[in-house]
Amino acid sequence: MTGARRDTRSRPPGDAEGDATRPARTGAQAGLRHAANPTGAATRTTGTPGTPGAISEGTPRTTTRETPPPSPRPRPDAVDVVVAIPAHEEEDLIASCLTSVLRALAHAHRTGEVREARVLVSAHRCTDATAARAEAALADLPPWCTSKVVADDGPTPVGAVRHRLLERADDLAGTTWVFSTDADSRVPSDWITGMLAAARPADGPPAAAVAGLVDVEHWHADPAAREAYARLVESGLTPTGHSHVYAANLAVRLADYRAVGGFPAPEHGEEHGLVAALRASGRRVATPHHPSVATSGRTPGRAAHGLGELLARIAEDPCLPDDTTPPPLDVVA
Template sequence: MTAPPAILVAVPAHDEQSSVVTCVRAVLAAVRVALDAGQIRSATIGVAAHRCTDRTAARASAVLEFSTLPDHVTGVVARDEIPSRVGAVRARLIDRLAALPGPSTDWVLSTDADSIVPENWVTDLMRIGASRGADALAGPVELVGWHGSQEALQRYRAIVAAGMTSDGHRHVYAANLAVRMAAYRAVGGFRAVEHGEEHALLNDLRAASFRVVPVLRPVVQTSSRLRGRAPGGLADLLRSLHEDQRLGASSGTAS
């Protein structure tokens, strides 16, 4: 019988003091559920406080380093002051977590500091990964806290709908991603690209004939803010949709 996997969860954060505690607590809750269900045997949870000027590191440490964690769970807050893209931040954090003493990592899970994973996040990803023989799983997100126009929100939903397929979807979100460590290592991990490091990783995996499976659950809640921390990310897309709609409305009124 195959032993349950050991996992690591990587969470990059840049000036996320308002959301990082909620994010980390949600990850911890999901890890506890998976441990209790026997879906994993251990977990290492890490937050990379990348060039933070606020209390992100201190607040993450209060949860991961200065509180009592469940057995078989390790928490790390890594202060990262190297100027670089978020893909490189993710990669450095994963390397650091994987090098810690303990069981060899079987799966890498990724989320973002402005996101909230559900309690079934780890359990469902590990169960689906095993049942479908996946090397990587790409899950969906749900926007929360939308403050833009309804027209822009409808345009975003249309983009999401256009990416749905008969067997899943074509979307990739770093806030809801899982990759087998062996596959991750084989393709060199997250690239230090301008943006879209999660897309680059899955493209590399497919090119190397690894099995990438899009899944419709679990769903991760993510911030719908219009000013993000990483250029070219979801926030930039949402802002462009909102601003395009405002410009269109202004043009229509002027004519």
């Protein structure tokens, strides 16, 4: 949950961020459709329609209940996925996060790229309604998707929280893909499919992990601060990738995650530690520009040395950090 994140102003044209920034539909599950005429009643008109004395009356009719469409046939390269989300005092945002995640999972299942999914939420040291609202948002899931909301009173840092949460995936095969995001973030509908596509390019070797970008929303800063932040982010972009890492938009194959010991537990920057370990072991990490995840620009933030702290520093003095002396990567990404 650390790192510099792109401001929504600078989102490139055609970015698949549209659905991630729409207001959340709390409690609505992706892919569910409601019948337009649940009663099954037909209307019969006697007499000449539109003339005095014509009577409309509801009459019963025999209807055939539509059977739900069968689950799409998985593609030969379809995978199972687990989405892991730590949350601390996030009762206001957890439902919108989960609604966006379920929408992305439904899209990936509908296209045949995901067979089964599991959503894991850690309500870490919460004194509010985070857990209850997460449970409500995860009610009535389709048969191919399961969920678990766990109360975690264990120690910080957040890297340890993420690692403990993913221990709930110990029963899953190594071919499963782990997707990481944050409770104050909203993912686009092509999040799962886009990250998997980046991991399996048609013209190159597969990747063990994918590190995506993020867009900041609801950051109330003056133009000078926004420009300073944009320069900071753009300094890490290349035509084919970038040098940033965000726990809010990260995916890794479970076997590779396990091989390097999972999320480390430094005071901050656990996502950087994980990606560094993957690269040090010779594993490839893809860094696409899209899809990007919308994340909160609130200050102060939940995590020490995280986004909120960085944005507050830039808002206070847009010259910090400057273009010649960027902050350490474990703070900026």
